[in-house]
Amino acid sequence: MSEDALVIFTPSGKRGRFAHGTPVLQAARSLGVDLDSVCGGRGICSKCQITPGYGEFPKHGVTVEPGALSEWNAVEDRYNRIRGLKEGRRLGCQAKVMGDIVIDVPPESQVHKQVIRKSATERDIAMDPATRSFYVEVEEPDMHIPTGDFERLKRALQDQWKIKDVTADLTILRKLQTVLRKGEWKVTAILNQGNHDEAHRILDLFPGYAEEPLYGLAVDLGSTTIAAHLCDLSTGKVLASSGLMNPQIRFGEDLMSRVSYAMMNPGGDVEMTRAVREAINNLVLSISEEAGISPGQIYEMVIVFNPVMHHLFLGIDPVELGQAPFALATSDSLTLDARALDLTAMNHNARVYVLPCIAGHVGADAAAVALSEEPNKSKDMVLIVDVGTNAEILLGNESRVLACSSPTGPAFEGAQISSGQRAAPGAIERITIDPITKEPRFRVIGSELWSDEPGFTEATATTGITGICGSGIIEAVAEMRMAGLVDASGLIGGPDQTGTPRAEPHGRTFSYLIHDASAEGGPRITVTQGDIRAIQLAKSALYAGAKLLMDAMGIDHVDRVTLAGAFGAHISPKHAMVLGMIPDVPLDHVSSAGNAAGTGARIALLNRAARDQIEATVHEIHKVETAIEPRFQEHFVNASAIPNAVNHFPELAKVVTLPDVSFNTGGSGGGEGRRRRR
Template sequence: MADIDPADASTTSDGSSQENVKTAHVVFTPSGKRGDFPVGTPILQAARQLGVDLDSVCGGRGICGRCQVVPGIGDFSKFKVKSKPENVSEFGKVEDRYKQKRGMKDDRRLGCSSFIHGDLVIDIPADSQVHKQVVRKRAEVRNIEIDPIVRLHYVEVEEPDMHHPSGDLERLEKALKEQWDLTVDRADLPVLQGLQKALRKGEWKVTAAVRNGHKLVHVWPGFHEKAFGCAVDVGSTTMSVHLTDLQTGEVVNSVGAMNPQIRFGEDLMSRVSYVMMNPGGDAEMTNAVRETLGYLLVQAATEAMVDPNDILELVLVGNPIMHHLILGVDPTELGWAPFALATNQSLRVSATELDLKGKVNPGARAYFLPCVAGHVGADCAAVVLAEGPQYRDEVTLVVDVGTNAEIVLGNKERLLACSSPTGPALEGAQISSGQRAAPGAIERVRIDPETLEPRFKVIGSDLWSNDEGFADSTKRIGVSGICGSGIIEVLAEMFLAGLITEDGIIDGSMAQKSDRVVPEGRTFSYILHRGEPEIRVTQADVRAIQLAKAALYAGAQLLVDKLGKPVERVVLAGAFGSHIDAKYAMVLGLIPDCPLDMVASVGNAAGTGARIALLNRQARNEIKELVTRIEKVETAVEPRFQEHFVGAMAFPHKTAPFPNLEKAVQLPEKKAASDPGSGEGGGRRRRRRG
């Protein structure tokens, strides 16, 4: 087979080579991803195996219809594939039922209910791709001292001798001691079960994987040079897996997916409520997240052409509720004060205990970083490990922006932490035209302060909406909604243009200046995009963002009060935080005032911290000790939290000065909005409470 991109690597449906099974070569367009699959494999399964953008939400039961595909017919010389009608299964009962009830174009098939019978070229229509999430949790480049907890050791073992009887394991341990000065005194049962065959196949030369210098993890015959681990970030919205070479530190592949628990609730507390109201709900969510983790591990290994048996270690981070659920611990106690964790210590469990048998080496261990406390989890500990505020002189505010914001403030002298319930609005949920980051979502916005006309960028195109060629570049993906970074920018631009007052009221009087300001009941909306669909920013949208940003600011200010020192540096972490423009975040009052050049976006810092713990065993001891010194502040019982929250509802804040922001941005003069109830541009004014 010709050399191809790892993402296009040929594979069977289970990620292994099966020479004795009749296979078919399948090419998906427009992505160009391809692979070899056993005849009889469902098209949806093949697409998922290759990471093809094909949607499905019903679990392959032929109900949702989102996995529609178009099998190509003809001789595709470009792909060297003859795609014939008989190479796909005949129209089945499930598809027939769906077509009769819901309707489906004649050339289309349901990917979940049609099967590969021969070589195929399969097109994924745009409407089957539109819901594909862009999981922005890449592995950040970072210099890490490589000292993994699992290492490979090649040894030559004495053959058995009738005159000096001893077991194979004992002679292997002796060889490790003599040749590597390792005192190995433990071994799992699977190691013992395969040991004798490995020794004899390797002619008494084997490679042993040893954990922490004393535990035998696995034995390969002969010389084996590959050892991998996975850093796993289990976020409440997205999950990511970074497959990493344990010997070089190189990230060989990163994959991500939406957390399937979203169907049980957008935010963390709604998932806890689901458990409370539905007996066995915790087990449902545990099974869902473990299944997705297993899928991601297989996807990462398959795309990188890595043998799952070479994956020897996992490091997992997540907020306390995700931490508990993936471990199979009921998170109910985290639903009310005093928010007691089952444990806040670091944990090491067998990967098979997480239902990952066959996805990684039988001897693989899963290490969980410690939680800080309450609703400040192992992901926050990982962020601290990655960003190192404990080593700095300047007071640093680290904010992991997500459905539940986790905030750390301090320097080398003292660290404090809290969580703040921002909710999913900052990620596009609870917004009228909101959506998660996906092709077609508006992510950048600018509004002309004179004409009030907007221009914007969408994910999937590098052009602004007023650029020539924008319509052509977005013809396939369309303009479908607003994602988190887009809603931040449009509100900040509306505020700077005078469309929104400091109290968050869309000013109806601006309708005299622009026909984009339109009445909507007793309030007004701003039309950002005319077309199909029409995208508006409503008064309810503004209020949802106000509530989220006020919670974030109030949590940070509470820590400032406790520390007694102002913020000198801000770090925005998380998949969402990495795409926020610092200027607009400060215009809205999402973060406290500080020099804009001291605000940095660091991407998926939790994933980076997980990689550090994966590749450096001393880092595990470091964060374990540091977590005990972080002072936890519980916002739910702090009386000043509500005071800060009320003040932070205004843009950027009702009373707090923003001198650094004012140096960089011309803030609008304070004004009162027209009475939304008047339905006119210049009606009476009324006092609004923030």
């Protein structure tokens, strides 16, 4: 056994090697991992709770054995007896590293809480929810006409509301007679209308006329984040929006890593299903508390996700999605009991509606985007890009709509970046670089001030400057290209080539220094050559997917681009185009749709006709499979240049002049200059 072990922290992606016996909390602090502790590691505060992962982790290149952490000790045992630890949790101050290990830091253990930037978009929605209240007056029982109370309730619903085919489960039948008699044969029934010809389901009963508030959740279950909107089912008002990290990150940051985990670890799919359902239950509780309502008043959930998340949430082994022909167990919409999905935090009779998937790699989230943005009703040719760890792309107009997914990876979320972190207070989210002086100025989450403005230091004293999130790294790379610090191939120049000491030697390459707080014990935030490569890989996959759709459509340009998701709301079109993430269009033809998948889920929650609409629409959308298209690799390679090796960007050239620099030959230091052009 080697003398040290590889420790990988998620969701930050930070890793390092540590001697056996090193406390997890100490390892986290040395890497700058955001793991809380108040008591100084004495096992009192419990804020340093972590979740270790065991088994094969192909993405990280490690196998975690059962003994990778030390055994439970007396401190953990005492804390668990008195206050209780969630299943699978350990105290980071007590657990010691004994072998290669993957460790997840849950949201409640992070000092700088994740900012889930998927707020609800303002939208006019015609109200026709599937879950509604109905007041009825029921005939009293008559010994000469022997019928049951439930049968007479059904008859009342049919006579007074024209509602046929009503069902109820045993929990409703158990309370039915008491409620009827308490209300003197007048009751308010909460009903959920299933899809198409499915029967109405009674979810709850109240005596007499009851203006019982009804709430529903629209949930966007992404690979990296889970976002939810709590809606009033009577008015459509969004009472609260909240979110958290998807705990499945510890099993793999991208979808195929999670499929591999399920393949290589028996029961791994069950483990991931349990983790995500527990997270959604926690989200239900937190968003209810934020809105000041009882979780039992939530009667319905509409949920959207990509196909791998779809299968893992439903408890279906995702192995078939990891290999051609990428077959889904089902692509139809579903209406299910929340209890069957272990979603116990809501009303015990709550229902869950799952939007249909488009194809094996284009899921219900893409269907929700189509419902929200309606490319099938567009007069002009629109490209809709929902960017995340896995990008969904739609292209079309009222004549035809195409769709594909593209594996962009987690770099846009701030992962796999040397100074990267999730979007949290203290993270750099905006940056500009002076093309003459090469000096940066930036803004961090939690403050509206730029770093060169008076009061910035005081404004960020609480949060600090902790790293750079996805929007920050995207702008940083684009700014470096515009400032002549990076050439078209993605190489960072040395100090003699760029004229700034901020271009520092970094092994055989160079890095660019954005912020240095090492003198005060803070981080040095840099953009390394590896960071540039990670962004190039992500943006190349995105652009290649869009180009494949354009090829299939037989066009060489689009009329407009809509950016959806957290990315779309926080990155300027100019920076996206400088990188070559999206095709060239006039910048004023690029718009943001916010969290379009979440908006689509909200529309389906509040309007039954929208469900019928999207169920019909998905059958008309043609899927292009990037994994088997031979031109994908060609487009991918061309797109690795910044902005592109072969495609011109005349609209971008009207507003930005990119420096004609090359760091591929000559230069000193780093050695990157001696690398031959590929």
